[in-house]
Amino acid sequence: MTADSPPFSPTPLHDLDYNATKRLYQATFSVMEDKNFVYAWKHRNRTSSVGIWEGGALLGAVLVRGEQLEYIFVSAYHQGCGLGKILLESVLDKHPTLYLIPVKDPRVIRWYETYGFRIIGETITHAGTEICMVRSPNGFCPPGILPPNLPIQLLPRTTARGPCRLLKRKPLRRPPSHSQIGGGPRHG
C-alpha cells in the first residue's frame, strides 16, 4: 500500500466472510479459539461490522455488538497505514456513542483517546481486571449504554467532563460466563 493507492472502503461483513475474519483475528491476537469472538460474530451489527479487502484478502475488520465495539484488528503487515482509522471512523459514523474494553497496550489506548474514547473505570471479565472506555459526542457516559451484566468500578475523574453520573460504585465480582448470559466484553 502506498500513498498513491486508492482509498479503501469498508464493506459489511457477510456470513461467508467468517473464516477470513476468524483467521485474521487469530493471527492478529495470536489466539486459537475464542468463544467470545464466535459470539460477537453471531450477534454483530450487520451494518456497522465491516471489513477492508484488497484482492480477496481481508486486511482489517471491526465487529460491533449493541453499543460495544467488540473487536477491531488490522493485519500486522498493514498496521500503522491508516486502515484502523478508516474502520473506526466508519463505526463512529453510525455509532457516535460506544464503549469498549481495550487490550492492555498504551499505544492502543492512546489511539482510542484520539477518537474521543475516555477511560471510565475498571471491570472484571473472564480475562481478569480490564479497563473500560466510553465515547459519546458530549463526553458524558449516556444512560443505559453499559449492559447491566458489566460490573464497573469507576475511576475518579476519568471521563472527559467528570465521572459518569449514571453509574454507581459496586463491588466488582467476576461476571457469569457466556453460557449463562450469552456475551461479554472483549478486545475492543
Ligand SMILES: CC(C)(COP(=O)(O)OP(=O)(O)OC[C@H]1O[C@@H](n2cnc3c(N)ncnc32)[C@H](O)[C@@H]1OP(=O)(O)O)[C@@H](O)C(=O)NCCC(=O)NCCS
Ligand atoms: C489498533 C489497530 C486496530 C490500529 O489500526 P492501524 O491501522 O494500525 O491504525 P492507524 O494506521 O489508523 O493509526 C495508527 C496509529 O495508531 C497507533 N498504533 C496503535 N497500535 C499500533 C500498532 N500495533 N501498529 C502501528 N500503530 C499503532 C500509532 O501510534 C498510530 O498513531 P499515529 O498515527 O499518531 O502515529 C491495529 O494496530 C491493530 O490491529 N492492532 C492489533 C490488534 C489490536 O490491538 N486491536 C485493538 C484491540 S482493543
